Amino acid sequence: MADSISIAQPTHFIGKSAVIQTVGVVGAGQMGSGIAQVMAHHASLKVVVQDVNPQGLSKAAATVEKSLSKFVEKSQITHEQKAHILARIQYETELEALKDADLVVEAIVENEAVKKDVFQTLDALLKPAAILASNTSSISITRLAAATQRPGQVIGMHFMNPVPLMKLVEIIRGAQTSDATYAVVADLTARLNKTGVVSRDFPGFISNRVLMPLINEAIFTLYEGIGSAEDIDTVLKLGMNHPMGPLTLADFIGLDTCLAIMNVLHDGFQDPRFRPCPLLKQYVDAGYLGRKSGRGFFTYS
DSSP: OOSOOBOSSOGGGTTGGGGOOEEEEEOOSHHHHHHHHHHHHHSOOEEEEEOSOHHHHHHHHHHHHHHHHHHHHTTSSOHHHHHHHHHTEEEESSGGGGTTOSEEEEOOOSOHHHHHHHHHHHHHHSOTTOEEEEOOSSSOHHHHHHTSSOGGGEEEEEEOSSTTTOOEEEEEEOTTOOHHHHHHHHHHHHHTTOEEEEEESSTTTTHHHHHHHHHHHHHHHHHTTSSOHHHHHHIIIIISOOSSOHHHHHHHHOHHHHHHHHHHHHHHHOOGGGOOOHHHHHHHHHTOOBGGGTBSSSBOO
16 A cells, blocks of 8 residues: 555545634744644634743744735735734743644654653643644654543644745654544645645654655765765755755754654664764754754854
8 A cells, every 4th residue: 555645635525624713833933833824824723822932932923924924025915814814823831822722733842752741731631622733753643642542633744844835744644543533634734725645654754754864865975075065965956956955954954853853763663774974963962953053064144
């Protein structure tokens, strides 16, 4: 059986996501703010963004406002539509603010123990019918689901960065995910003007099972002195028509996130081909995390 199924037009699910009226987003980082924006924009849903850091919430609000302003400049939405979208999003520091949500998307640090703690807290807080989704890029949905009392209502919704522009959502069904939960999330994905692809619950899913070894090999190529960072990226851009070189992409994703995913792949498969490059480990140890820290394989002002 093929591991992926296109659900760009899930006609047999249309209307299922009408049960979703309010969405909670845990984590106000780049991914969380983007998820909140598309939920409020394309699905016209009420969205509550939660983060323990008030500064993070302020930054998220500014990011959404700036992103929507670009859509206005390109005449893709009007000023009035922008105002309506912004009005649908609220920002809170307490998880309690999500108690009325029909769906909560977790978009926090790529750490299984931390995610499980959040899922257990949400499980006790949310109404029985609510769905718990994770934006994880590699961690087992099955294990996250097992930490709750509602494993059938736990699913992966892996959005791509930047969320408002990228059309893909990787939907991951854990071993316990019910057909009803999948139907709701598949339909919601279509409402968000995204193409959904289903992945089985294996380390890295589809996207990072393929992408991260490519990035890791590019780092090994740099580590072994085969080419400069600029030349490695140029080969992939001009020779393979990639829109962004692998080292630039690693900096964009965050080198700490890349390392976390490589560790999940290596631990999950116990295969040396997924061994993280020592240079990647060294950069993370040094705090060279990419764009967000101002330095990774390249330097950013």
